Amino acid sequence: MLLFARVSIIGLGLIGSSLARAVRERMPTVRLTGHDADAGVRETAVRLDLVDDVADTAGAAVTAADLVILCVPVGVIGQVAAEIAADLPADCVVSDVGSSKAGVASALARALPGVALVPAHPVAGTERSGPEAGFAGLFAGRWCILTPAEDADPIAVERVAAFWEALGARVERMTPEHHDRVLAITSHLPHLIAYTIVGTASDLAEVTRSEVLQYSAGGFRDFTRIAASDPTMWRDVFLSNREAVLDMLQRFSEDLSQLQRAIRWGDGDALFDHFDKTRAIRRGIVEQGQDDPRPDFGRGHP
Numbered sequence: 001m002l003l004f005a006r007v008s009i010i011g012l013g014l015i016g017s018s019l020a021r022a023v024r025e026r027m028p029t030v031r032l033t034g035h036d037a038d039a040g041v042r043e044t045a046v047r048l049d050l051v052d053d054v055a056d057t058a059g060a061a062v063t064a065a066d067l068v069i070l071c072v073p074v075g076v077i078g079q080v081a082a083e084i085a086a087d088l089p090a091d092c093v094v095s096d097v098g099s100s101k102a103g104v105a106s107a108l109a110r111a112l113p114g115v116a117l118v119p120a121h122p123v124a125g126t127e128r129s130g131p132e133a134g135f136a137g138l139f140a141g142r143w144c145i146l147t148p149a150e151d152a153d154p155i156a157v158e159r160v161a162a163f164w165e166a167l168g169a170r171v172e173r174m175t176p177e178h179h180d181r182v183l184a185i186t187s188h189l190p191h192l193i194a195y196t197i198v199g200t201a202s203d204l205a206e207v208t209r210s211e212v213l214q215y216s217a218g219g220f221r222d223f224t225r226i227a228a229s230d231p232t233m234w235r236d237v238f239l240s241n242r243e244a245v246l247d248m249l250q251r252f253s254e255d256l257s258q259l260q261r262a263i264r265w266g267d268g269d270a271l272f273d274h275f276d277k278t279r280a281i282r283r284g285i286v287e288q289g290q291d292d293p294r295p296d297f298g299r300g301h302p
Contacts, residue, residue, distance in 0.1 A: 003163055005030060008065035010058050010080060012036040012045045014125060015097050016071030017134030020050040022167045025136040035061035044131045059087035067163065070096040075236030078107030085112055093156045095120045099183060100241035101147040101176035116156040121145045121179065122169060127228040140168035147176040184244035189252060191234055192245065194226035
């Protein structure tokens with residue numbers, strides 16, 4: 001399988017900079033070009049030597065590419081795709097890393113008719129953002145979900161799959177709609193809950209800010225980590241995947257109401273059964289290598 005020789009990365013934040021580092025480490029012969037709309041980020045990318053060339057415009061970054069990966073918030077993917085449309089080489093493949101896929105796929109198809117499109121979502125990230133937050137091992141052992149259209153070029157799909165596998169990721173294929181429902185419950189809803197819990201704690205008049213910080217137990221602390229994620233990215237994710245998120249939020253609300261009733265009526269058996277079931281989910285995640293099995297996620301403590 002012929003991999004790509006010239007890769008352009010548009011957007012050099014956490015994911016884009018990690019992608020550049022991973023390509024440098026695992027595919028050192030690939031020629032990398034990058035661009036970011038933020039001039040400060042472009043300057044940082046030059047200082048960090050993330051790519052071979054940093055272009056001042058998105059169009060200039062893609063003129064010689066055979067693979068373009070859009071690492072920008074999903075809310076602007078259509079706009080950025082339109083900006084590069086006139087400069088794309090005829091045989092170029094365009095992909096992305098967006099956390100929602102149905103809206104992204106439609107935006108790409110509208111902006112880039114006739115272009116080989118292979119939307120993708122590497123299910124990896126941290127709460128940090130910016131080019132200095134990236135690291136080469138971000139995708140190792142993680143899933144990258146491809147959501148090509150039914151009529152997508154099969155060779156382009158296989159090349160993008162091989163590209164991510166070369167970076168250490170495990171590749172799966174789904175329809176955009178199925179992806180959005182799966183990620184609504186495994187990623188988007190947990191982030192929404194984290195933002196809500198942390199915001200609620202901050203707003204409680206009877207709990208001072210110092211007490212929230214001083215007495216934060218493991219559960220609340222982990223929610224604050226999630227709630228520290230890039231607000232622009234997550235705003236766009238919730239808006240672009242609103243139907244699936246609202247559906248899962250309704251189901252979550254119904255389950256939460258059941259737990260409220262069990263607590264109110266002292267139904268310990270119902271609570272125990274629910275908690276025992278959720279422990280099995282945790283074991284399954286660890287068994288699949290998607291998290292650290294050590295206590296407290298492997299954190300060291302003084």
